[in-house]
Amino acid sequence: MLKKYLIVCLSFILFISCNKEAALEVDMTQYNSDNPVPSELDDWIMSTLTNVYNIDVIYRYNRNLTDVSKDIAPPKLDRIKPVMEAVLNLYLKPYGELAGEAFIKKYAPKQYVLYGSVAYNSNGSVTLGTADGGRKVILYDVNNFKTGDVEGSSGVRRKLRTIHHEFTHILNQNVIIPPEFQEITKADYDSDWTNSANTEEMAKELGFVSRYARSQYTEDFAEMTAHLLIHGQIWFDNYVFTAPEDAQEKLRKKEEQVVQYFKTAFNIDFRELQDEINNRLKEIYDAHDPADLNSFAAWLDTEKVDKIVVDLREDIYNEFGVSEVFQQRWLDYKADVDGRGRFPTFMQFNFASDVDMRLEIEYLNSGGSSYFYYYDFDMDVEPETKEVRFTKRIPEGDSGAHNNGQLSHGLPGFEEFWLPYLTENIFIAEWLPSDIDKEHPDFRSYGGFYVKDDPTDYFYGTLE
Amino acid sequence: MRNNIFLWIIMFLFTLISCEKSGVEHLFETDPETRVSDTLKFIKNELTSAEYGWKVGLATGDKGGYGFYMKFDENDQVSMLSDFSEESATDMLTSTFRLSFNFFASLVFDTYNYITLMHDPVPGVAGGSAGTGYKSDIEYSFVRARGDSLIFAGKKYKHPLIMVKANKQEQEAYLNGGLYDFEKSFKDFYNDNYQFAYLGEEGQLRYAIELNYDGKEIQVSQINADSGIDTVFSIPYYNTPFSIELIQDLEWENETIKSFKIGSKDAVDAIFDNQNKTELKSQLLPLYDITEVFAYNKNFRKMTWSNIPDVQEQNHVFNEVNDLFAATGRTISEMYFEFTNSTTARVYVAYATTASSFSAAVTYKYRLEEDKLFIKYDDHNGNWNTRSAQVAPVNNLFGIGDKNDEREFRIEWTSSADKSVKVPIGAIRSVDNPTDLLYGELDR
Numbered sequence: 001m002l003k004k005y006l007i008v009c010l011s012f013i014l015f016i017s018c019n020k021e022a023a024l025e026v027d028m029t030q031y032n033s034d035n036p037v038p039s040e041l042d043d044w045i046m047s048t049l050t051n052v053y054n055i056d057v058i059y060r061y062n063r064n065l066t067d068v069s070k071d072i073a074p075p076k077l078d079r080i081k082p083v084m085e086a087v088l089n090l091y092l093k094p095y096g097e098l099a100g101e102a103f104i105k106k107y108a109p110k111q112y113v114l115y116g117s118v119a120y121n122s123n124g125s126v127t128l129g130t131a132d133g134g135r136k137v138i139l140y141d142v143n144n145f146k147t148g149d150v151e152g153s154s155g156v157r158r159k160l161r162t163i164h165h166e167f168t169h170i171l172n173q174n175v176i177i178p179p180e181f182q183e184i185t186k187a188d189y190d191s192d193w194t195n196s197a198n199t200e201e202m203a204k205e206l207g208f209v210s211r212y213a214r215s216q217y218t219e220d221f222a223e224m225t226a227h228l229l230i231h232g233q234i235w236f237d238n239y240v241f242t243a244p245e246d247a248q249e250k251l252r253k254k255e256e257q258v259v260q261y262f263k264t265a266f267n268i269d270f271r272e273l274q275d276e277i278n279n280r281l282k283e284i285y286d287a288h289d290p291a292d293l294n295s296f297a298a299w300l301d302t303e304k305v306d307k308i309v310v311d312l313r314e315d316i317y318n319e320f321g322v323s324e325v326f327q328q329r330w331l332d333y334k335a336d337v338d339g340r341g342r343f344p345t346f347m348q349f350n351f352a353s354d355v356d357m358r359l360e361i362e363y364l365n366s367g368g369s370s371y372f373y374y375y376d377f378d379m380d381v382e383p384e385t386k387e388v389r390f391t392k393r394i395p396e397g398d399s400g401a402h403n404n405g406q407l408s409h410g411l412p413g414f415e416e417f418w419l420p421y422l423t424e425n426i427f428i429a430e431w432l433p434s435d436i437d438k439e440h441p442d443f444r445s446y447g448g449f450y451v452k453d454d455p456t457d458y459f460y461g462t463l464e
Numbered sequence: 465m466r467n468n469i470f471l472w473i474i475m476f477l478f479t480l481i482s483c484e485k486s487g488v489e490h491l492f493e494t495d496p497e498t499r500v501s502d503t504l505k506f507i508k509n510e511l512t513s514a515e516y517g518w519k520v521g522l523a524t525g526d527k528g529g530y531g532f533y534m535k536f537d538e539n540d541q542v543s544m545l546s547d548f549s550e551e552s553a554t555d556m557l558t559s560t561f562r563l564s565f566n567f568f569a570s571l572v573f574d575t576y577n578y579i580t581l582m583h584d585p586v587p588g589v590a591g592g593s594a595g596t597g598y599k600s601d602i603e604y605s606f607v608r609a610r611g612d613s614l615i616f617a618g619k620k621y622k623h624p625l626i627m628v629k630a631n632k633q634e635q636e637a638y639l640n641g642g643l644y645d646f647e648k649s650f651k652d653f654y655n656d657n658y659q660f661a662y663l664g665e666e667g668q669l670r671y672a673i674e675l676n677y678d679g680k681e682i683q684v685s686q687i688n689a690d691s692g693i694d695t696v697f698s699i700p701y702y703n704t705p706f707s708i709e710l711i712q713d714l715e716w717e718n719e720t721i722k723s724f725k726i727g728s729k730d731a732v733d734a735i736f737d738n739q740n741k742t743e744l745k746s747q748l749l750p751l752y753d754i755t756e757v758f759a760y761n762k763n764f765r766k767m768t769w770s771n772i773p774d775v776q777e778q779n780h781v782f783n784e785v786n787d788l789f790a791a792t793g794r795t796i797s798e799m800y801f802e803f804t805n806s807t808t809a810r811v812y813v814a815y816a817t818t819a820s821s822f823s824a825a826v827t828y829k830y831r832l833e834e835d836k837l838f839i840k841y842d843d844h845n846g847n848w849n850t851r852s853a854q855v856a857p858v859n860n861l862f863g864i865g866d867k868n869d870e871r872e873f874r875i876e877w878t879s880s881a882d883k884s885v886k887v888p889i890g891a892i893r894s895v896d897n898p899t900d901l902l903y904g905e906l907d908r
Contacts, residue, residue, distance in 0.1 A: 037539045060560055060574035061602060063619075071596050071620070073584040076576040077559055116576050117586050120595035143576060 041080055049084060053092060053105055057084060059114045059142075066115060066138055073117035075142040080114060082147050083139070083159065087112070089284055090160045090230070091167065094276040099268045107170060109137040116143035125194045131166035134173045139163070150287045157287070161226045168222035175265035181257045182217035184250050189216050204243050207250030209236075221261075224254050228270075232278040238293040291383035296447040297429040300388070301354050301381045308447060310461035311346030316446065320433035323450075325457040333417040340409035341366060348461070355379055357390055359418060360401070363410075373405035375414060377422065381429065388427045388449060392419065426452040432460035503569040507606055510614060511536040511571075516635035520544075521702035523623040523711040524582050525599025526592065528680025531702030531709070532579060533630070533638035536561065545638055546578035547703040548590070553644035568605035571616055571625075601625075624711060634705065642705025650708060650726060651677055657730050658746040659883050662687070663716055671716060672751040673744060674886075675708075684714065691753040707735065716742075748879040750888045755835050757906065758875055758890055760803035764906035767890050769799040774881040775889065778899045781857045788854040789815055797821075801892065801902060803830070809839065811858050813851075824848040824855060828862060832875075837892060839863075840870040861900055872896070878903050 038046070049055040058065060061074035095104040109131065118126035118141045130138045139162060144154035151157060182189075188206045190198065193215040203211045213223035228236055240251045262270040281287035292298055299305050312322065312330055334344045343364045350358040357379040360372050376393040396402050404410055427449035436443050448460025492499060511518075517535035524530065531547040542561045546552040559577035564570055573579050581590040582600035592598045601618030604625045608615050616625040630638070654661075654675055664670035672685040682701055686694040700711045707723040714721040720737045724744070727733035733741040757763040769782035782799055789796050798814040810827040824847035831838040841863045848855060863869045871894065878891040878901070891903040 039539070060562065061572060062574070063603065071583060071585045073580050073586070073589075073597075074573070074575050074602065116580070117584055117589070120585055124594075 041077065044081060045084065048088065049092075053108055055108060055110055055112060057112045057114065061115075062113070065113045065136075067119065070119050072115045072119050072140065073143065075114045075116040079116075079142050079145050083114065083142050083145050084112070086145075086147065086156055086160055086285075087163055089280055090156070090277055091163050094273060094280060095268075098273045098276055099266060103266065103268075107134075107167075107174065109135055109167070109170060111136040113138045114142045115140045117141060123194050129162035129166050131169045134170040137163070137166045147285060150281070150285050156281070156285050157230050161230045164226040164229050165222045168225040169218065171266070172218060172221065175261075177218065177221050178257060178261060181221055181254065181261075184253050184257075185220070186217075188214060189220070190214050191216065204239070205247055207243070207247040207254070209239065209251065209254075220254070221258065224258050228255065228258060229274055229277050230281075232281075232289060233271075233274060234289045234292045238290060241294045288384065292386075295383065295386055295429070296431045297381055297386035297388065298383045299447070300351060300379075300429055301383045303351070303354050305351055305447065305463055307348055307350050307464040308461045309346065309348045309464060310448075310459050311348075313346065314462075316442075316462070320435065320446075323456060323458045325454075326459045329417055329421065333413045336413040336416065337363065337409060340412075342371075342409045345370075351379070354381060358397075359422070361410075361414075371404055372401040373410045373414065374399060374401040375405050375418070376402070386428050386430065387452065388429045390422045390427070392423055425457075428452050428455075432458060500565050500569065503606065504563045504565060506609075507569055507571065507614070508563050510609065512538050514629045516630045516632050517638070518627045519630050519634060519638075519704050520625065520627050521704075521709050521711060522579070522582075522600065522618075522625045523700040525621050525623060526596075527582070527598040528676070529700030529702040529709075529711045530579075530582060530680065531643065531704055533635075533643065534627070542573065542577065544578050545643055546581070547643050547647055548578055548581055550644050552578045552581070553647070554641045556639075566603075566619075570619065571604045571606065573602045599623075626709075626711070637705035643703055646705045646707075647703045650703075653726050654732060655884055657883065658732070658744070659879075659886055660747050660750050661732070661744050662747070662751050663734060663742065663744060670751055671714075682708075682710070685752065687751045691751065691756070693752045693756050713737075749877040753835075754875050754877055754888075754890055754906075757888075759832060760805055764888075764890070764908060765803045766907040767801040767892070767902065767904040768907040769796070770905050772880055772885055772887075772889060772903075772905065774885070775878060775903060776881060777878055777891070777901060777903065779857075779901060781861055781902045782904055784857040785813065785855055788856070789813075789851070792854065793817065794854075800904065800907065803832075807831075808842070811855075811862070813855065815851075822847050824851050826855070826858070826862075826864070829867075835875050837873040837875050838870050839873060841865060841867055858902070861894065861902060 045057045049057060057080070059075050059077075059080045066072055092104055092108060095108075113136065115138065118128060120126055126140075128140050132138075139159070141154065141159075145156075145159055146152070146154055147156060149155035185207050188208070192198075193211055198211055198214055200211055203209075203214055206214070208214050208220060208223075209227045210223050213220040227239075236251075236255070240248050243251060259270040262268040262273070278287075278289075282289075291301075296305075312327060330347075337344050345362045345364060347359065347361045350356075350360055352358065355378060357377040359375040359377065362370055362372055364370055374397060376397050377390040378393050380389045380391075382388075396406065405414060428451075429449055430447070431444060432446060432448040432450070436446070445463055446460050447463050448458060450456075450458035494502075514536070517533055520532035520534050522530055522532070533545040535543045540560050540562055541558055543556050543558045545554070545556055557577050559573065559575040562572050562574055564572060580602055582592070582598040583602045584590055584592065584597050585595050586592075586597075587594050590597070599621050600623065601621050603619040604616035605619055606614070607617050607624075612629040614627040616627070617623070618625065658675075661673045661675070662670050663673065668689055670687045672687055674683040674685075676683060676698075679698075680700060680702070681698045683696065683698050685696045688694050699714060701708045701724075702711065703709075707725045709723045710721065714734075716734070719740065721734045722737050723735045725733050725735055725741075727741070727743060729743075732744040734744055735741050758767075759765065769786065785799065786796050794815045794817055796813060796815045799812065801809065801811050803809050804827075807829055808827055809830045810825055813824045815822055815824070824845060826844040826848050827842045828839045829842050830840075839862050844864070852859070863871055873892045873894055876891055876893060878889050880889065887905045889903055890906045891901045893901040
């Protein structure tokens with residue numbers, strides 16, 4: 001009987017002991033009364049980024065989403081949309097188009113946290129962005145962002161470089177960087193990258209794309225990718241071109257590894273992605289490519305070319321072709337002068353400086369002796385657009401060859417065929433013929449011009 | 465019987481275990497979450513229901529106090545003006561705020577507005593220190609409500625944020641640029657009417673009050689009946705369109721000074737918390753004795769030449785030296801008398817021709833007994849000799865060449881009749897010929 005009672009009682013006690021659960025149910029929503037009415041900006045974020053890409057944008061200051069010990073200013077309200085539009089235009093959409101919507105929706109960070117100022121580090125450097133665990137990207141310094149300023153330290157390129165840099169980390173967290181990459185400049189990584197000895201010049205000489213790239217190979221990879229994507233190939237080629245030879249080799253190897261990584265790891269054509277981003281930069285933000293330091297126009301502008309010899313009798317025209325329009329012009333001219341008892345053989349363009357061009361045409365007299373006609377021009381080269389304009393210099397020079405050019409057998413042909421051709425057209429200076437590739441022994445030993453509005457009308461010749 | 469005992473035991477056990485949450489007695493009447501929620505709602509309601517907005521002041525760690533006008537609305541928007549600059553005092557800027565709970569009920573100014581200027585860690589924005597700005601917060605913990613005021617404290621730096629409900633007239637003043645107009649007119653008024661400002665009566669305990677516009681604080685020195693300095697402390701202030709408000713109370717004669725206003729006569733009134741007022745007085749000379757501050761091991765060890773207008777003395781040694789140098793085409797960049805240690809003093813002149821810079825110096829042995837100063841020549845450098853014609857006024861005063869020629873002087877204050885001169889001007893006056901003296905601004 002006693003036992004029976006005990007069992008019944010104990011089981012009762014057991015049952016009612018569970019009631020304490022109730023005390024743990026705390027309504028956490030009570031801890032935050034703010035339930036903000038969405039502003040126009042919030043609606044835009046919701047419809048453009050959250051609904052489409054499942055990306056949350058946190059712009060209202062929250063100390064706990066960054067280093068809590070630091071003082072970091074919140075963003076200005078009017079900068080949020082321009083920044084996120086740039087992210088959309090120059091990062092989400094290009095990846096979406098080239099790698100597919102599924103790719104970008106899967107890998108894009110799901111949370112963007114924006115802060116107005118930079119975050120100061122104890123070594124005096126500042127942080128512009130971080131990526132956590134492939135899911136969260138923090139962007140600092142939003143208050144300085146200006147869409148009208150493309151190249152500046154607070155401009156579109158700089159901000160988007162951070163975005164691409166951070167995204168590269170996310171990609172690297174999914175597919176690791178090929179081990180060969182870190183071997184290229186292994187000895188020169190230095191965690192103390194802010195050291196004053198590590199100048200930009202020094203980083204370049206050692207084969208790094210930026211000072212920060214020296215900190216470690218993962219940053220190097222992200223810096224390479226971000227610079228290539230956001231500054232474009234011409235910028236990178238210029239960078240390489242102005243580096244010492246062994247650094248050039250290292251930079252090219254890294255470039256190759258980056259391109260290869262995107263192909264192997266994610267089947268993305270890096271070059272197309274690069275073009276897409278740069279086209280958008282030009283269309284939406286009115287960005288311009290830097291002048292190609294290695295273009296023929298840049299060579300003219302920096303006085304690296306003395307002379308182009310255009311002698312249509314040479315073999316190169318059989319090998320690489322000739323402009324029919326130009327050839328006909330030469331033949332018509334030659335027929336005109338031949339008819340006056342002199343016999344033109346070839347022409348050359350002489351560049352005494354970046355503003356001088358002298359047209360020099362060799363001819364033979366009836367005795368077979370060689371003479372020249374000289375005609376002086378002013379030249380105006382724009383390396384950014386590669387456009388070249390010639391204007392006739394007056395008065396003409398007074399050397400013997402200049403005088404020859406004014407004689408009755410030389411002048412009419414010049415005035416009919418060369419003067420209008422050279423002065424009435426805008427020319428594009430280019431490495432011609434264009435089908436000589438990098439491996440060809442004659443690569444960059446010829447150059448010339450084509451008429452801007454009519455690329456079939458061109459001439460080129462041996463450079464001296 | 466045995467059954468009954470068991471029943472009693474069981475009943476007893478039941479009473480022990482049946483503690484449910486709903487049965488817990490709350491020390492503060494309701495659940496913590498309900499109280500949190502109530503506090504947040506209370507603050508939000510207070511903020512948004514103030515029809516004419518708020519008069520706001522805060523203190524920073526590095527640069528005194530700042531005043532604001534703020535108007536909060538239901539949609540988490542706050543518009544503000546600030547006495548930070550002319551622009552911030554006249555162009556209303558709107559941003560967001562929120563109330564959240566993080567150990568305390570907190571008011572967070574969560575997008576950029578004028579209040580962020582003091583917080584911004586970038587020196588280029590408002591001139592604060594890199595990484596810390598003015599040491600000011602944008603997150604504030606609620607401390608208490610009192611009458612028409614809400615008091616908060618910065619989450620990190622703990623400085624106060626004081627909000628007082630504005631009335632219609634005050635709102636209008638803010639919206640019509642009153643913040644900037646007041647700051648400017650108060651500054652002009654103070655400049656025109658005060659040299660060394662103080663509270664109290666001469667011969668009794670006094671407060672020397674120094675207004676530091678750039679630092680946005682007042683410096684208070686307690687001066688005892690013997691013109692000695694007892695203590696020195698600073699209180700940050702902020703502007704409203706009507707007054708300078710102190711962030712901390714200033715106790716004076718058992719009453720509490722809250723603010724300063726332009727008074728009816730040519731004086732500033734200190735306003736007490738009971739609305740009584742007392743006039744801020746002014747005198748030509750500092751309130752404390754020069755011996756309190758001028759010695760090799762005190763606040764000031766140098767007496768420096770600068771262009772001080774309207775000094776009421778017959779001889780102006782430093783000015784004469786300057787003129788003599790200028791007449792030879794040389795420019796003086798720096799010139800001072802200095803106690804270099806407990807026994808040696810010197811006069812130092814840094815000057816330049818168009819080609820190069822030079823310095824001339826002479827040293828003296830000295831004794832300083834209270835305000836009595838005994839000086840005798842000790843040594844000089846080559847340039848002092850080369851420029852002997854230009855430094856002659858100094859040599860005439862202190863002597864040159866004879867190491868046994870001890871001369872007696874007094875250190876004392878002198879003054880300028882120009883009220884814009886608010887720096888202490890010290891003088892070394894000859895006892896034998898009281899019109900002969902050297903004076904200059906006291907310097908560290």
